[in-house]
Amino acid sequence: MWWLILLVILVAIIGWLMLDFKLGRSHFIRTRTRRDYETRMSDIQLFSRGPELFDQMFKEMREARASIHVLFYIVQDDHFALRFLELLKGKAQEGIEVRLLMDQLGSHNVPKSKVKELRDAGVEVDFCRRVKLPYLFFSSQQRNHRKITVIDGTIGYLGGYNIGKEYIDENDKPELSPWRDYHLRLEGEGVHDLQTEFCIDWFRATQKDLKNEAKYFPPAEKGSIQHQIFPTEGVNIEDFFGKFIDEAQSEIIIGTPYFIATPILMDALLGALDRGVTVKIIIPNNADHMLVKEAAFPYFRPLLARGAKVYQFMDGFYHAKVMVVDDHFCDIGTANFDKRSFFINFEINNLIYDKGFIQTLKKEMEKDMSASDMLSESDLSSVSMLTRLKERVASAISILL
Incomplete structure (x- = not known):
């Protein structure tokens, strides 16, 4: 009889989780605000290795004269994160306005003692996307996956890198090192949009409104690259990506650590293959999470059958979030090509319409593909029963992976 009681409890828990998630997401979608930024002109620099990125970012933080605003999904508790936090503390002690916003669950390793130390030094620190009633399960799943840095209102960064030793080529798991990712540095008109997004997330976490403070939005000169900041909150990405895939004429390249497509995007990719478009997908060979x-x-099975090429990156862990369509559009940001990014998380991407930049990006992606093994149809036709079982479980909970 005890097993029947356990079964009833298990069914009740699963039912509550499903209802909580459905009602929570429905409530959020009804109350969210959509922001569509104009096309901007900025100078944009691409980083594909953590050491070079953080050397540049930290140098410019040390040179800050007015303000440093930082949002990261993950800040770890290790020597590299300590170096980052000590930098922020030092700048606050110089009299610079420093604000640090972290996702509550993504950065749960940051010690409370370190947060207090930062606040005592003058750094304003807070956590966003807190787990709260009435939708405990949904709020635990909806993460702020953004990575935004704005220095003096004139220099901005966004992309896939977080703060931790694994992002600078140090990892306790050799199979996940070095970390391969993409991050962008901006100067020009687009920095204002990054600043606005930080201010919106800061207000949600603290109820302190910075958006109308002119000192955070100094005059910006036009840069050389046309682009558009694209923030999303559980909607919009699917339709947007689908539109660009449908318009592709020759080539689509997708780089992502997790490939969990929606029916709309699968139809778009299969349709592109049917009309002769080359589709290339880069994924990591080694996964950093179960079932992904x-x-x-x-x-992959129907895509490979139609002629898609899937590259399994072998030289470390592939964490890039990028899509290139022909030679006229590319997207780099925080959104993975998966349902969690499409339907749950807060993300921020940068849509770039510049042939010169796209050629630079494609050269980097060619390096990724040359460091990869090709996945074949036969690889997926002869998987074990355990793998098939994992596939079924993963499909059932794919939106949460």
């Missing part, structure tokens, strides 16, 4: 690799297999 198996979750992709049901999507």
